[in-house]
Amino acid sequence: MPTDRLPRDFYHGLTDAALNGETPDAALLERLLTDPAVELMPLLNAAYAVRQHHFGRAVQVHILNNAQNGRCPEDCSYCTQAKTSAAGIEPYAMKPPEEVMQEAERAYKAGAHRYCMVFSGRGPSDKRTQQLADLVRQVKSNFPTLEVCVSAGLLDDEKAKVLADAGLDRLNHNLNTSRKRYGDICTTHTYDDRLNTLRSAQKAGLSMCSGLIVGMGEPPEEVVEIALTMRQLGTASIPVNFLLPFEGNVLDTPHGLSPDYCLRVLCMFRFACPSAEVRCAAGREFHLRSLEVMALYPANSLFLDGYLNGQGEERRRTYRMIRDAGFEIVSDHGVDELLDEITADTDPSTTAALTIGGNTTPIKSTEQLRPALNGAK
Numbered sequence: 001m002p003t004d005r006l007p008r009d010f011y012h013g014l015t016d017a018a019l020n021g022e023t024p025d026a027a028l029l030e031r032l033l034t035d036p037a038v039e040l041m042p043l044l045n046a047a048y049a050v051r052q053h054h055f056g057r058a059v060q061v062h063i064l065n066n067a068q069n070g071r072c073p074e075d076c077s078y079c080t081q082a083k084t085s086a087a088g089i090e091p092y093a094m095k096p097p098e099e100v101m102q103e104a105e106r107a108y109k110a111g112a113h114r115y116c117m118v119f120s121g122r123g124p125s126d127k128r129t130q131q132l133a134d135l136v137r138q139v140k141s142n143f144p145t146l147e148v149c150v151s152a153g154l155l156d157d158e159k160a161k162v163l164a165d166a167g168l169d170r171l172n173h174n175l176n177t178s179r180k181r182y183g184d185i186c187t188t189h190t191y192d193d194r195l196n197t198l199r200s201a202q203k204a205g206l207s208m209c210s211g212l213i214v215g216m217g218e219p220p221e222e223v224v225e226i227a228l229t230m231r232q233l234g235t236a237s238i239p240v241n242f243l244l245p246f247e248g249n250v251l252d253t254p255h256g257l258s259p260d261y262c263l264r265v266l267c268m269f270r271f272a273c274p275s276a277e278v279r280c281a282a283g284r285e286f287h288l289r290s291l292e293v294m295a296l297y298p299a300n301s302l303f304l305d306g307y308l309n310g311q312g313e314e315r316r317r318t319y320r321m322i323r324d325a326g327f328e329i330v331s332d333h334g335v336d337e338l339l340d341e342i343t344a345d346t347d348p349s350t351t352a353a354l355t356i357g358g359n360t361t362p363i364k365s366t367e368q369l370r371p372a373l374n375g376a377k
């Protein structure tokens, strides 16, 4: 317990500086992560005032489509799809367009604001880039209000332009960790390769989504450094992932994560990048546990139906959490309508037993990864 309470002005100062667009001081941001005198509840309250100013009580719900799973030649040590991972995933080649469309429809009906198609691999060939562009065109034409995001590895200027011309709204490419630590988590490509992909997206006029994975052994000052890099890049969307422990991954153990620390990280990102979409991404169920709902105060976005290969919480429970806390989802469908439509046998996240709370993350079944093949709505 902190012995000396900080005055309210400390927290008001954080809010005011963020709302006034002042460049945050790295040492102050680090202090939010490390100083026990900075109390969590007033910190959340101060971050919420910034979130509220930019996003009100809106929550953007994202659904990932793992459109090509595994067999990646890269060695990202946190990833179940890496060549070095022995996690028990079931790899498959790129899903056929009909399947991707059916899943886009499913995501739209499930209240998704954004549909993220994720393809494993180092980066797409020219031919594959054209295929991705065709998929983007199709989704945009069938569901004009659904924002489309693609995550497909490393891209150059030309490929980013092909996707932008097809109508892609946003490109995801995570920096994942600090420049200094990058070589520790991956040897097959560099931090600069990733940064260059983001610059190509920027040049092509694409909105950028880029985030990190917290809990890979990085000290708090490096988390701050990543936040300030995102601010400099003008990243529109920042998925803040907390390392999920997958049995068989090279990096299979999260370091230094507690619900308190995870919430502080989300608050710090809100102050560092006040108007960015800050997403409480992978690991919210696993690492925030009973404090999960508090993430909605600094963050304005989350994933539904789990992650690329890791199971998440039941869809119904996530909607209820949003509604119970008085937030609203950004969707053509209201949260009450969505809740009414869910029955246990159509909720894909209930098709396998959830064991979140154990020491490892349950891997998604093929049934969960390919709901269109299994007739789920």
Ligand code: SF4
Binding pocket: 072, 073, 074, 075, 076, 079, 080, 081, 082, 083, 119, 120, 121, 122, 153
């Ligand atoms: S490049 Fe992407 S899919 Fe491949 S190992 Fe790295 S994170 Fe995983």
